[in-house]
């Protein structure tokens with residue numbers, strides 16, 4: 001918070017909720033704000049379903065509480081990036097309309113993939129295109145300059161996305177001033193172009209040019225994405241294992257500890273070897289082990305906060321002779 005108040009740069013916030021899966025006794029939800037320029041959790045709220053209701057209502061309430069939390073430090077987001085949660089979109093549009101609202105491309109791509117997979121099972125000619133279509137959804141905003149004004153950005157992203165239905169039938173000029181023609185080089189000769197009369201192609205058009213979907217595409221974020229919040233959410237699980245049940249306070253403490261851990265690690269330094277290169281080690285994940293594969297990871301320093309916590313605990317026990325429990 002201190003960094004944010006002294007930085008005086010527009011706050012770019014990623015917001016998302018993690019709903020607890022069964023295993024925890026009470027149904028909790030965690031809504032968090034991640035400042036995407038500095039990659040720090042700046043607000044995290046714990047919500048209970050019996051206090052608020054279904055997970056849809058919890059998500060909106062979580063968003064409002066994070067916003068109120070920032071307000072007490074006179075901080076206000078310039079841009080917020082979320083998934084396509086309807087209630088939050090409506091709330092920002094109607095009650096916080098000075099905040100720019102964008103959608104995270106990963107969430108939109110996941111939803112699109114869920115629709116295209118069954119379609120490609122029915123119409124196998126679409127299969128070779130699936131990966132490229134999803135890739136195109138990522139490319140449209142990522143290749144658009146983020147310093148343009150909001151309207152131009154939206155028009156260019158939309159035009160790029162809509163060019164897809166021309167491209168797959170081997171048409172590369174588009175009746176659109178914002179993206180008049182494809183910018184790729186010539187396609188390989190063996191490209192399996194679709195045909196305009198194919199039923200699969202017509203269905204593909206229905207999905208990719210659906211009015212609501214196009215509205216969402218326009219709102220895609222061109223530079224920041226919220227995938228780091230997923231890392232924070234999995235970190236909370238490490239502090240509050242699903243097998244155990246926790247009280248509200250117990251859960252809240254674990255969530256805050258996870259936030260401290262995340263912030264401490266988000267710009268964490270690597271342990272260097274003699275040549276000043278990051279030290280590497282191999283891991284053998286069980287799932288991949290059968291195939292004899294392994295992953296290479298970099299060795300990181302233990303976060304300072306945990307060294308300080310451990311020192312405090314040891315000092316309390318051995319110097320102050322404090323007995324924590326019997």
Ligand SMILES: [Zn+2]
Nearest residue numbers: 167171172182
């Ligand atoms: Zn093309």
